[in-house]
Amino acid sequence: MTLLTIENLSKRFSSGGRAVAAVSDVSLTLEPGETLGLVGASGSGKSTLARILMRLLPADTGLIQFEGEDWLTLSGAELRRRRARMQMVFQDVLGAFNPRATVASVLDDPLRIHAIVPKAERPREIAVLLDRVGLPASYAERSIREVSGGQRQRIAIARAIATKPSLIVLDEAVSALDVSIRGKILELLVELQEERGISYLFVSHDLAVLRAVSHRIAVMETGRLVETGPMRQVIENPQSSAAKALVSAVPRLVTEPTEGPSHDV
Amino acid sequence: MRLLRDLVRTQEGAIGLGVLVTLVLIALLAPVLSPGDPLRIAGRALLSPFSDPAFPLGTDRLGRDVLAGVLHGTRTSLAVGLAAALAAIAIGLCVGLTAGFAGGLIDEGLMRVVDAFQIVPSFLLALAFVSVIGASVPVVVLAIALGAWADPARLTRAQVLSIRERDYVASARVIGMHPAEIAFREILPNALPPVLALSAIIVAAAILTEAALSFLGLGDPNVVTWGSMIAEGRNILRSSPSLSIFPGIALVVTVVGVYLFSEGLTKALGGRRLEP
Amino acid sequence: MSTLCEIRGLSVTYHGQTVPALNQIDLDIVAGERLAIIGESGSGKSTLARAMAGLLPVGAKLAGEMRWSSGQPPLPGRDLGFVFQDPSSSLNPVLTIGEQVAEGARRHLGLSWKSAYGSALKMLERVRIPQPDKAMMTFPHQLSGGQRQRVAIAAALAAKPGILIADEATSALDMVVQAEIVSLLDELVREAGMTLIFITHDIALASGFADRVAIFKDGRLVEIGPTGHVLSSPKEPYTKMLIASHRDLTTPPLIREAAP
Numbered sequence: 001m002t003l004l005t006i007e008n009l010s011k012r013f014s015s016g017g018r019a020v021a022a023v024s025d026v027s028l029t030l031e032p033g034e035t036l037g038l039v040g041a042s043g044s045g046k047s048t049l050a051r052i053l054m055r056l057l058p059a060d061t062g063l064i065q066f067e068g069e070d071w072l073t074l075s076g077a078e079l080r081r082r083r084a085r086m087q088m089v090f091q092d093v094l095g096a097f098n099p100r101a102t103v104a105s106v107l108d109d110p111l112r113i114h115a116i117v118p119k120a121e122r123p124r125e126i127a128v129l130l131d132r133v134g135l136p137a138s139y140a141e142r143s144i145r146e147v148s149g150g151q152r153q154r155i156a157i158a159r160a161i162a163t164k165p166s167l168i169v170l171d172e173a174v175s176a177l178d179v180s181i182r183g184k185i186l187e188l189l190v191e192l193q194e195e196r197g198i199s200y201l202f203v204s205h206d207l208a209v210l211r212a213v214s215h216r217i218a219v220m221e222t223g224r225l226v227e228t229g230p231m232r233q234v235i236e237n238p239q240s241s242a243a244k245a246l247v248s249a250v251p252r253l254v255t256e257p258t259e260g261p262s263h264d265v
Numbered sequence: 266m267r268l269l270r271d272l273v274r275t276q277e278g279a280i281g282l283g284v285l286v287t288l289v290l291i292a293l294l295a296p297v298l299s300p301g302d303p304l305r306i307a308g309r310a311l312l313s314p315f316s317d318p319a320f321p322l323g324t325d326r327l328g329r330d331v332l333a334g335v336l337h338g339t340r341t342s343l344a345v346g347l348a349a350a351l352a353a354i355a356i357g358l359c360v361g362l363t364a365g366f367a368g369g370l371i372d373e374g375l376m377r378v379v380d381a382f383q384i385v386p387s388f389l390l391a392l393a394f395v396s397v398i399g400a401s402v403p404v405v406v407l408a409i410a411l412g413a414w415a416d417p418a419r420l421t422r423a424q425v426l427s428i429r430e431r432d433y434v435a436s437a438r439v440i441g442m443h444p445a446e447i448a449f450r451e452i453l454p455n456a457l458p459p460v461l462a463l464s465a466i467i468v469a470a471a472i473l474t475e476a477a478l479s480f481l482g483l484g485d486p487n488v489v490t491w492g493s494m495i496a497e498g499r500n501i502l503r504s505s506p507s508l509s510i511f512p513g514i515a516l517v518v519t520v521v522g523v524y525l526f527s528e529g530l531t532k533a534l535g536g537r538r539l540e541p
Numbered sequence: 542m543s544t545l546c547e548i549r550g551l552s553v554t555y556h557g558q559t560v561p562a563l564n565q566i567d568l569d570i571v572a573g574e575r576l577a578i579i580g581e582s583g584s585g586k587s588t589l590a591r592a593m594a595g596l597l598p599v600g601a602k603l604a605g606e607m608r609w610s611s612g613q614p615p616l617p618g619r620d621l622g623f624v625f626q627d628p629s630s631s632l633n634p635v636l637t638i639g640e641q642v643a644e645g646a647r648r649h650l651g652l653s654w655k656s657a658y659g660s661a662l663k664m665l666e667r668v669r670i671p672q673p674d675k676a677m678m679t680f681p682h683q684l685s686g687g688q689r690q691r692v693a694i695a696a697a698l699a700a701k702p703g704i705l706i707a708d709e710a711t712s713a714l715d716m717v718v719q720a721e722i723v724s725l726l727d728e729l730v731r732e733a734g735m736t737l738i739f740i741t742h743d744i745a746l747a748s749g750f751a752d753r754v755a756i757f758k759d760g761r762l763v764e765i766g767p768t769g770h771v772l773s774s775p776k777e778p779y780t781k782m783l784i785a786s787h788r789d790l791t792t793p794p795l796i797r798e799a800a801p
Contacts, residue, residue, distance in 0.1 A: 035796065042686060042715040056435050080441035088439045095432040098451055110440040149582070156436075163440065178581035178742065179786045190795045205715040208788040212795045235790055249720040251745035252789050255772040 001068070003166060003199050004030040004053075009062030011045075011052055022048040024223040026062075032166065033193065035200040037214030037231065039207055039246055045223040046203045050169050053201065054088050055079060067166065084114045084163035091172035093152040097144040103130070103155055104140040110162040129158040133188060150181035154188070161192060170202045174209055186212050208250050211235055219243045271533035278529020284522030292340040303333035303489045314507045322511050325497060331508065335515050338491040342519060345406055345490075346472035352410035353471070354417050354464050361421025362456075365429070366448060376422070379415045387412025391474055395483045402485045405478060409471045417460050417467070424456035458534045465527030469520045476516055491516050545572040545704070545736055546593070547608040553588050556600030562588040564760040565605070572610070572703075575730060575737040577747030577768070579783070580757035586740050589757070590708045593738070594623050615704055619649035622697030626709040628689035632681040638665070638692050639677030645699030664695040668725060687718035691725070698729065705730060706738045711746070723750065745787050748772050756780050 011023040023045045030036050040046045051057045053064065055071070064071040067085060074082055090096035097106060107126045111117060117125045127137035133154040139147065147155065153173065160168050170189070174182045190213055192198060204210050210217055210231070217234040219227040221242035227234060238244045272278035291298070301307075306328040307320070314323040314331070322331035364375040382390075391408035398404050428434065429452055437447045478484050479492025486493075491512035498508030548570070553563040563585040570576060580586040591597050593607065594617050607614065615621040625631040632641060642661035646652050652660065658677070665673035668691040681689055690710060697705060707726060711719040727750045730737040741747050747754055748768055755765040756779065764777045775781045 041717050051435075054435075054439055056438060080443065083439060083441040088436070090432045090436065092432050096436050098433045098437075098455070100454060101433075109437070109442065113441050113443075159436070159440065179744075179788075180581060180782060183786050183788070186795055193796075205717075207716070208790060208792065211790055212788055212792065214794075215796065231794070245717045247790065249716040250789050251720070251743060251749060252791075253745040253772065253784065253787050254748040255769065 001032075002029050002065075003032045003034075003067065004201075005063075005065040006049075006053070007063040007065075009049070009052065009064065010060050011048060011057065012060055021045075021223045023052065023059075026220075026223075026225045028218055028225065028228060030167070030199050030201060032199055033197040034216065035193065035202055035214045037207075037210030037217040038201060038203045038220065039205065039210055039217060040220035040242065041205060041246070043222070044220040044242075046205075046220045047171060048223075049220070050088070050171050050201065050203045054086065054169055055083075081114070084110075085165050086167045086169070087160035087163060087165040088169045088171065089153070089156045089160050089173045091175055093149045093156070093176055094145075096156055097152065099145065101144045102140070103142050103144060103147065106144060106155060106159055107140075107162055110159055114163050116163060125162075129162055130155075132161070132192075133158045134184075150177055150185065153177060153181075153185055157185075157188065157192070161196070161198070164196075165198065167199045167201065170200055170204075172204055173202070175204065175206065182209070189213060205246075206250070207235060207246050219246065268533055272529050275529040275532045277525040278533060281522050281524070281526030281529050284518060285526055288339055288343060288519055288522065291336055292343050295336045295340050299330065299333040299336050301333075303337040304329060304487075307333070311501075311505055313505070314511075323505075323507060325494075325505075325508050326501065331494075331511055334489045334494050335491070335511055337489050338494060338512060338515065339519075341402075341485075341488050341490045342472050342475060342516070345402060345409070345475040346468050346523075348406045349409035349413065349471035349475070350464055350468040352406060353413035353467055354460065356410065356414040357417025357419075358421050358460065360414070360418040362425060362448065362453065364418070365422040365425025366444075372422075375418075379418050382412070382415040383419075385412075387470075388474060388477065391478060392481070392483065395478060400478075400483050400485050402488065405475060405484060408478070409474045412474070413467050413471060417463055420460055420463055421456060424459060425452055428452050428455050462527060462531040462534055465523055465530060469523040469527070472516070472519055472523070543572050543610060544569050545610055546570040548593075548606070549608070550605035551589075551592065551607065552604040553585075553592055553597065554602045555598070556602075560760075562760055563592065566762050568755060568762060568765065570736065570738070571753075573734055573736055574752045575727070575739065575750060577751035577754045578738060578740045578757060579742070579744050579747055579754055581742055583759065584757040585760040586742075586757045587708050588760075590623075590706050590738065590740050594621055594706055596623065615702070616649075618645055618702075619700045620702050621704040621706065622694075622700075622702040624690070624693050624697050624705070624707040624710040626712050628686065628693040628713075629681060631693055632689060632696070634681055636680075637677065638670075638679055638681065638684070641681075642677075642692065642696045642699050645696055649700035661695070661699065664699055665692070667729065668692070668695045670695070687714055687722065690714060690718075690722055694722075694726065694729070698733075701733070702735070704736045704738070706740070708740045709742070710739075712742065719746070744772075744783050745789060756783065 007027050009023055009026045012019045012021050026049060038046045048057065052059045059072060104126055107129055108122055111122050111125055126140055130137050130139055135151060135154055174185050177185060193200065202210060202213060214231045216229065217231050218225055219234065219240060219242050226240040227243045234243055235247060238247050273282065307330045308324050308328050310324060310326055310328040312320050312324040315321065320330050324330060360375055364372040390412045394408040394411060395404060434447060434451055437451050476492035479490040480496045482496065484490050484493055494512040495509045502509055548566055548568040551563060551566040552561050554561040566589065578586045578589060592603065595614055596617065609615065617623060639658060639661055642664055643657035646660045647654060647657035662673055662677060665676055670676045670688060670691055684692065711722050714722060723746060739747060739751060751768050753766065754768050754771050756763040758779050764771060764780045771780060772784065775784060
């Protein structure tokens with residue numbers, strides 16, 4: 001059964017008196033255990049789409065079916081309860097945490113709110129979560145400011161899997177990380193997917209990152225979905241001008257001495 | 266505790282804290298340092314200062330001890346200043362939080378009320394309030410608070426508006442946290458520091474307003490205040506200036522102490538936010 | 542090729558820090574070269590850029606030497622242009638684009654406002670701002686991130702400096718705009734025969750156009766050499782690791798590709 005269906009979703013922002021279409025008439029689907037890479041230049045509306053999906057922003061029109069439910073009509077306590085099934089990892093590894101939080105309090109919140117385990121077992125569950133994302137249990141006592149960027153993103157992933165979701169939205173989840181850490185976080189995400197059958201909607205402007213983890217890729221440009229297809233098809237044979245520009249913009253590692261730039265834009 | 270350490274590390278903070286601690290001690294120990302009613306007639310009228318060891322700062326026209334007045338006046342000034350500032354901050358926080366969270370028409374409505382209070386000079390407001398209702402300590406406190414709550418309300422609202430757009434508030438919503446918990450656990454503690462820094466300035470302003478009201482004879486007549494002592498001495502300023510000078514010095518020291526404390530607090534809070 | 546700047550034993554320690562941000566750097570900068578400084582966060586690459594431009598914050602302790610061939614350190618704005626990562630904070634929000642670009646030429650080349658405006662217009666054309674005459678009158682917030690970075694480059698080059706330092710100048714931009722800005726920088730530097738110091742965390746981005754690369758880690762210079770040389774036969778394990786962690790469109794994916 002299809003996990004997520006988005007139909008004809010639109011959202012306009014008014015900016016200085018005129019309405020700007022941030023997302024217009026977007027439809028897409030996501031299967032269980034699948035990663036859909038959502039790619040686009042800045043201002044293409046991909047982050048707005050992710051935030052509408054997370055119910056952080058209201059949509060103007062359109063329909064979202066998630067796990068067979070009308071996701072956009074849920075509200076109040078019912079919405080909060082159902083949020084356990086759809087989680088998110090943010091780009092800003094510092095901004096995504098309350099500056100006063102400790103690692104333990106970050107992971108305790110979802111366990112407490114959704115009563116995932118009884119209160120007495122929460123510290124043990126926190127240790128299990130930390131271990132799952134490759135951090136020692138002793139990190140629980142640390143303040144969130146004391147851990148590095150890559151470790152913070154691991155904690156963000158631990159927070160996201162704490163409620164046993166079926167879908168995680170990854171909003172530029174590795175863009176702020178050093179390249180040496182980026183690969184390890186991507187590997188962790190793929191491992192978790194294989195182990196738990198989680199679906200990912202991976203939002204990024206970097207096709208090289210999406211190529212590593214996506215089964216399918218959807219390309220957005222000025223609020224519209226201009227191309228969707230299997231990962232290899234979109235990258236090796238892009239059809240839309242937006243996809244072509246994104247493919248040619250990925251820096252290639254040039255190992256021979258060269259004359260002139262490798263970018264012909 | 267760490268805040269206190271950071272505070273003492275700044276020069277302003279250390280001096281301000283020293284002055285305030287001394288003043289609070291004086292206020293608390295006033296009945297011990299100078300027992301009895303400071304308004305009672307204690308000796309000969311108009312003794313000049315440093316002439317009689319029983320009355321180090323002399324006596325006023327009615328023979329009341331000036332030192333006793335200054336010491337007991339510390340109580341009134343600090344109590345009225347702190348209570349008024351506390352009330353102003355409490356009202357400001359409530360209004361600012363409500364406006365920032367509710368948004369829409371409620372926000373519009375509340376902010377127009379804030380505008381109205383910011384347009385009217387706060388001293389005039391206090392003056393009118395006390396003249397109509399009558400002078401007693403609680404009324405004076407309320408009158409001062411009424412003129413001072415608008416600034417913290419505006420600041421709190423601005424803080425809430427900025428913090429509620431942060432990713433960590435979005436994270437809290439995503440994990441299904443209740444809006445009330447988001448407001449009080451995620452937003453409020455992070456919105457407080459600048460409001461706290463402002464509160465010291467409100468205390469200083471409240472102390473001055475209280476003194477000004479008393480000076481105009483609108484303070485509580487049953488308690489001794491620095492303002493009423495200065496007013497008392499004003500009539501014989503040429504022959505006995507000390508009657509106005511001593512409570513005046515006390516007022517200046519207090520206000521400067523509060524300002525230094527606030528300056529140190531701002532620096533200490535600022536330094537903490539800069540840490541990675 | 543003459544040496545523009547000899548850096549010897551350069552160390553920088555920021556105020557209140559015990560660990561130096563840069564530790565005993567020896568580096569020669571050749572006039573007219575395009576040198577890429579590559580490193581991850583905390584490598585000291587931006588500290589080096591700021592030390593060369595004389596833009597270190599107050600209280601930073603500097604040890605060692607920078608010997609410039611001209612005999613004195615270059616004056617930022619006149620002899621040296623600096624492009625920051627975030628164009629929205631390096632441009633002044635209350636001045637028009639025209640004023641900001643003209644300012645450098647007026648102050649350092651002694652032009653009148655009128656001829657400085659003329660040269661600013663030419664600069665905006667060269668960085669390919671669409672409708673440059675209209676853009677002169679706009680404010681930074683009216684432009685997109687990519688356009689703002691073009692303006693920042695125009696402003697940095699207004700006084701025709703001999704050196705351009707680009708400190709992560711493309712990191713805040715999306716991939717498509719990044720590629721455009723990189724090729725623009727490359728072209729401008731080539732035309733004017735400027736020395737370009739390009740600070741980046743992206744080894745592949747640098748590999749496309751730099752003459753030499755210098756790899757930094759934890760405040761130290763790990764490896765330096767001609768780009769092709771370092772990338773095809775890296776000597777240091779850290780350089781090898783950086784090259785191995787690079788992903789582009791030829792790297793094998795991490796997922797099993799048969800759709801679920």
